[in-house]
Amino acid sequence: MVGIIKIDVNENLYLRNPEETELGKLIISEGLLLISELGFEHFTFKKLATKIESTEASIYRYFENKHHLLLYFISYYWGYIEFLISFETNNIKSNKEKLKIIIDIVTRKHKDNIYTYLNEEVLHAVIVAESPKSYLTKEVDSDNKYGFFVQYKRVNKIIADLILEINPKYKYANSLSVTIIETSQEQEFFQNHLPSLCSISDNKKNKEELKDFIIHFAFACIEK
């Protein structure tokens, strides 16, 4: 539909750009699937090497460690979300309408593939299940200095700026923006694993309920 889009990931996240070689593409495409399948804790470069019939040493030439690989996926994901936001809100005049579109994007389960190497549905699933592990570490301050979270921050700023355009007096635009994003992911996880922690059931009839909840609370805050 749109063809392949190019997403720039912070160069410090990899030792060699995985998109530039066949092996590199295999590492990220199969690595994503394997993280999704095993969970980040049980995922190792050794297992990935076996899966792609390469060696641990070869993977280490692309990524310093598995934490950087996770950060790479997260950075990639937010680059993708930023693209979707600018694409889908293009030509929309109403700021409220724009915010609703963005909420639709962040609560959506991405199924169509516009990339070559990364499966977007799996990418979204990995983000939901693993995201907080990227920053809940002792290395967060240094990772932040290296700019590993800039993509996420950019999306957050887009939403915060939009909130301020809707209501310039609202005092907590940044906090609300993060809460919209994080709550969307958290509720999706709880829906699947700890359903008593959300009001939203997972049946087909209610598939819009998560979106409705987020829209309700976002506008309640902004318009209060």
Place this chain on the structure above:
Amino acid sequence: MVGIIKIDVNENLYLRNPEETELGKLIISEGLLLISELGFEHFTFKKLATKIESTEASIYRYFENKHHLLLYFISYYWGYIEFLISFETNNIKSNKEKLKIIIDIVTRKHKDNIYTYLNEEVLHAVIVAESPKSYLTKEVDSDNKYGFFVQYKRVNKIIADLILEINPKYKYANSLSVTIIETSQEQEFFQNHLPSLCSISDNKKNKEELKDFIIHFAFACIEK
């Protein structure tokens, strides 16, 4: 002030109740400090054993693995929060007032110690930094079956019920309740490490701002 209170932690979380022996108390009190200091990823039973001048094997007699130790602390924390809620909302008639007190409790940095073994300030810090790792695992469904998250769910139910008493027509009481709790912790973490992701600065003048944000957003949702 209130003396030592007894908090019941799910029995499946430990092999031997650590509160019943001197070594057990050392494991949890020093274990908590060490997790806080090193972060959960770098924390090991071997390092803890060295610190308390015991052996790895002895610690394994109390906890199956470090993940169960983390779940123990989280369970303990929510037991403590449940106690604080019932203590501090006792005799308060207004439901709105009760909710404000609860929000104060969950956004508070706990500094006074009513326990013998566990340092509450450090306990709170560990919850903020490590909580999502307790459920963002491939073992979440089985851990849930064993009842490892019941304490958290109970606090959540208390808040959700209260929300429904304030507004019986509000459709997302459970989701909002979790969002109040999780956002409080998340924003506290971002305040310290990724300040551009929150509207709230960490200086003394604004120490009530997090609470104000949560109160604003909770009541905006409930009263809309």
Place this chain on the structure above:
DNA sequence: TATTTGTAATAGTATTACTATCATTTTGTA
């Protein structure tokens, strides 16, 4: 053709996450 680049193969280290065994100390009870 020479040089760089990418990959494989092999080996090795320190640490992690355990488990097992047995000796010793502590404790509870008769």
Place this chain on the structure above:
DNA sequence: TACAAAATGATAGTAATACTATTACAAATA
């Protein structure tokens, strides 16, 4: 006080993890 049971300590060991280093060879490129 004596004895058995329970708790702890000391030691050892295993499989897996998370790397690093070296060498070699093939393919791409200059």
